[in-house]
Amino acid sequence: MTTTPTTPTKPGFPAPRRYAADAAYWEGAERGILRYQACTACGSAYFHPRPHCPSCGSRETVWKDAAGTATVYSFSIWRAARRPTAVALVELAEGPVIQTVIVDADLARLAIGEEVVVRFEPAEDGAPVPVFTTAAAERARAYSARTAAEVTEVPGVDLALARPVETVAVVGAGTMGTGIATAYVAAGVPVILVDPDEAALERAAGVLTESLERAASRGRLTEAELLARRAGLTTSTQLAAVAPAGLVIEAVWEQRSLKETVLEQLDRLVGPHAVLASNTSTLDLDALAAATSRPERVVGLHFFSPAHVMRLVEVVRGSRSSADALATALASVRAIGKTPVVVGNGPGFVGNRMMIARSATARELLLEGSFPAQIDRVVRDLGLPMGPYEMFDLGGAIELNHRRRQETGEEDWFVDELFRRGRLGQKTGAGYYSYPDGPRRPVADDELKALVVEASQRAGVTRRRIDDAEIRDRLTEAMLAAGRQLLAEGIALRAGDIDVVWREGFGWPTWKGGPMYDAEQRAAASRA
Numbered sequence: 309m310t311t312t313p314t315t316p317t318k319p320g321f322p323a324p325r326r327y328a329a330d331a332a333y334w335e336g337a338e339r340g341i342l343r344y345q346a347c348t349a350c351g352s353a354y355f356h357p358r359p360h361c362p363s364c365g366s367r368e369t370v371w372k373d374a375a376g377t378a379t380v381y382s383f384s385i386w387r388a389a390r391r392p393t394a395v396a397l398v399e400l401a402e403g404p405v406i407q408t409v410i411v412d413a414d415l416a417r418l419a420i421g422e423e424v425v426v427r428f429e430p431a432e433d434g435a436p437v438p439v440f441t442t443a444a445a446e447r448a449r450a451y452s453a454r455t456a457a458e459v460t461e462v463p464g465v466d467l468a469l470a471r472p473v474e475t476v477a478v479v480g481a482g483t484m485g486t487g488i489a490t491a492y493v494a495a496g497v498p499v500i501l502v503d504p505d506e507a508a509l510e511r512a513a514g515v516l517t518e519s520l521e522r523a524a525s526r527g528r529l530t531e532a533e534l535l536a537r538r539a540g541l542t543t544s545t546q547l548a549a550v551a552p553a554g555l556v557i558e559a560v561w562e563q564r565s566l567k568e569t570v571l572e573q574l575d576r577l578v579g580p581h582a583v584l585a586s587n588t589s590t591l592d593l594d595a596l597a598a599a600t601s602r603p604e605r606v607v608g609l610h611f612f613s614p615a616h617v618m619r620l621v622e623v624v625r626g627s628r629s630s631a632d633a634l635a636t637a638l639a640s641v642r643a644i645g646k647t648p649v650v651v652g653n654g655p656g657f658v659g660n661r662m663m664i665a666r667s668a669t670a671r672e673l674l675l676e677g678s679f680p681a682q683i684d685r686v687v688r689d690l691g692l693p694m695g696p697y698e699m700f701d702l703g704g705a706i707e708l709n710h711r712r713r714q715e716t717g718e719e720d721w722f723v724d725e726l727f728r729r730g731r732l733g734q735k736t737g738a739g740y741y742s743y744p745d746g747p748r749r750p751v752a753d754d755e756l757k758a759l760v761v762e763a764s765q766r767a768g769v770t771r772r773r774i775d776d777a778e779i780r781d782r783l784t785e786a787m788l789a790a791g792r793q794l795l796a797e798g799i800a801l802r803a804g805d806i807d808v809v810w811r812e813g814f815g816w817p818t819w820k821g822g823p824m825y826d827a828e829q830r831a832a833a834s835r836a
């Protein structure tokens with residue numbers, strides 16, 4: 309039996325045709341077993357539903373279980389697919405060559421003769437159809453599962469010390485604060501959301517309600533649960549409203565003086581056992597904790613945006629964070645279905661430290677001769693859902709970068725010019741790309757290209773042609789250098805923790821393990 313490969317879409321592949329002669333095949337498929345036919349008269353093995361042997365014409369044929377392994381005979385990458393997909397011919401270990409697709413694998417390194425293994429995925433009618441993935445991808449998935457379990461094992465942290473948190477307070481009703489509040493409310497944890505701007509609180513309440521209603525429309529919440537969750541949000545313009553909370557998360561603007569002021573005020577308002585958490589993504593947690601009289605009760609809870617969607621939370625352990633404060637924060641994050649990764653206190657912690665290193669290299673490549681579209685395409689080819697410049701436009705990085713440097717006095721003509729022209733990303737319809745057809749359709753435009761060229765001239769850099777391989781290697785090495793430094797400094801406990809951060813926080817695919825794992829595999833292959 310063969311099916312026409314196509315781009316997989318929900319709920320699955322197109323329903324395959326069935327024949328009376330292949331009932332045994334489908335019985336095996338239901339149990340995850342790939343079967344082929346063999347002729348007992350001439351010994352031929354083949355893969356189609358004909359009742360007679362294509363070699364000798366005999367009807368003395370039987371169905372046999374295949375081992376489920378094959379080698380790549382030929383392939384063509386389907387770049388328009390929604391997931392890594394190659395249309396392929398593969399040769400089963402038993403001999404038959406079949407038409408199929410290879411999915412969820414590092415297609416950039418796929419080679420003729422490479423080992424692949426079968427797995428079954430549902431078609432539109434629910435029938436299991438065979439697809440293949442590489443053996444390397446299967447090993448990476450196993451590694452991903454193992455490190456996801458290991459990240460919960462944190463030396464010196466006993467979850468039995470966690471104090472119950474019946475109410476969480478979130479300070480700041482911006483994008484991050486709203487997302488954090490939504491994550492807790494959606495999990496059934498009452499939240500007190502505080503912001504001096506009444507309009508911001510109203511917007512946040514509206515966003516939260518829309519999120520809950522979406523969940524209900526998809527059958528994830530009953531009507532009674534929807535009403536109960538919505539009632540779990542309390543808003544206030546008065547900071548004193550946080551007093552009953554056992555965990556208070558500040559999510560105000562990423563400015564050290566502002567965060568210190570807020571934490572200092574919170575310190576005077578909450579009970580002695582309350583945990584104070586900062587959602588800072590880059591600032592020194594110890595410096596923030598020093599603004600309070602209880603640095604041992606201060607931890608970092610760095611949610612990734614959008615906070616109600618992304619699973620990763622970096623739980624930052626300050627130099628004076630107590631074991632029970634850290635345990636309480638960890639338990640709270642796990643209770644709402646997130647993946648907490650304990651990290652040390654250092655610039656950018658783990659995820660952003662490596663992201664900053666990659667971004668600096670991307671900027672060098674931009675000035676030297678590349679453009680955002682090429683850099684982003686290379687990163688997507690590595691398996692990530694989007695490149696750095698697409699991510700910058702999504703997250704509003706141009707405005708954040710500009711405003712941060714207003715405080716530090718640093719200069720950056722290129723970013724400041726984008727800011728001056730109102731190119732702030734998706735929210736304004738233009739940033740490193742323009743978005744004439746909506747936020748999900750970035751378009752490389754001539755104005756941006758001209759600005760990139762001018763930035764190179766102003767920097768005194770002669771532009772040159774840069775190929776994809778150089779971009780891939782330089783971006784990868786920048787990340788790995790930062791990762792190795794994180795391990796050396798003890799900011800990351802294990803290489804596997806770094807990989808969990810990149811899988812859960814940045815969309816690194818499970819079939820590639822993570823940046824540290826991928827580098828190790830490539831190094832091993834080069835030594836072989």
